[in-house]
Amino acid sequence: MKIIRANDMGMCFGVRDALKMVDDVADPTKVTIHGELVHNPRVIYQLGVAGFSQSSEEKRDNTPETPQVLITAHGISDRERVRLESSGKELIDTTCPLVRRAHDAAMQLAAEGRHVLLIGKPGHVEVQGIVEDLQSHDVVPSKEAVREYTSKMLGIVCQTTMPSSLLDEIRERISLLNGDADIRFIDTVCHPTKRRQQAILDLIQNVDAVVVVGGKNSNNTRRLAALCEQHGVPALHVECAGELNPNWFDGHEVIGLTAGTSTLDSTITAVETRLASMVVGKTDSNEVSQTPDLSLNSHMPFV
Ligand code: SF4
Structure with a gap:
């Protein structure tokens, strides 16, 4: 492997x-x-x-x-x-600052008299923070949620961690159902998200399966796993090294490794170390569960 x-x-x-x-x-x-x-x-x-x-x-x-x-x-x-x-x-x-930029973009579109469409996950804190200041808006999570809007002046922004492919699909649907509207789009997907999405697309060309490391409640981590699955590459989403099960890798020769934007470096290292030890067949589940991926030597030793 x-x-x-x-x-x-x-x-x-x-x-x-x-x-x-x-x-x-x-x-x-x-x-x-x-x-x-x-x-x-x-x-x-x-x-x-x-x-x-x-x-x-x-x-x-x-x-x-x-x-x-x-x-x-x-x-x-x-x-x-x-x-x-x-x-x-x-x-x-x-x-x-890139979330702040998304706020500013939404406010700018609202100031132009546009009904703001925020492409993102309803209820997500970033999304909530943006729409709470808007008088006229819809949060649009999918192309199925798109409708014909009463306003003929529309402005589109997106959650900073939105996958570009999904964003394109939703924008296309908005244009289709609102052919007579004046639509302005400001791309607020952040550069780190775009780079990570491109990196995963490159990675899946060369691997049989992918381990995605990050919180189970992390939207961007879940989206990385979903992106792999959409392209037919199985993804294993784990929060820590202890969740890796060697049986999952049966039949897979080349394993990709990626992680969400809120994943600690120490957690990625621990997962990679465990994967590497599986490659040489030196680990068992006891050894792995003891792999240190937390440190508490100052009050917030994350970085
Ligand atoms: S994913 Fe990171 S860089 Fe992008 S907007 Fe969120 S905090 Fe900023």
Whole structure:
């Protein structure tokens, strides 16, 4: 068995920068993280150990008790920002600049008098943050959800982690059903996502199966796995090395490795180490489950 890494994978600069800012927090007990910092259960666990309070994404409407509130890389709406600041909270803002760019694009389209169509996953925190500031919008997750809109001035933006192929399909459907509308599109898929998607498309040309590493609730990680499956290449989505089952690789000679944008470097290394040991047949499940992929030597040692 041979392992090939994707040319581009793992943590993006937006998540890395957010984690660095978290690492710089002097007193975690004074800070509530507003939603999940990243969609990665291991990171969430570490944050709790370090002393941070965390609001679940469903309970972000509540006002945290701590004096400081940390905004995640997914961003929040201006309306939510005002709500938190007017309740006396000091904000530590780790919003990714490319998410901010998507907010600005949506606001620009709205300022032109357009009904904004945000192509993305309904309820996702990034999507919520963008649409909360818009008067007139629809969130469009699939081409089946596209309809003929009353407004003849339409503006399209997308969630930053949207696969380009799905985006193209949905845009085509919007144009088809709204042939008489003036439609303006601003591409807000972020560059790290585009590079990772291209890297996985390149990778699947040369492998029999792919191991995708990342949180099971990570949208971009799930999309990487789905992309492999769509192209007929089986994908195994794992959160950690301990989930690798050697039997899964029976009959596969060349295994690809990729990871979502919220996956810790240490987790990728642990999975790769386990895969490599399978190649030479030196591992068993006990050995693997002890593979260290968490470190806690400072309060936030992610990067
Ligand atoms: S996935 Fe893209 S938009 Fe999201 S944090 Fe990373 S770089 Fe920023």
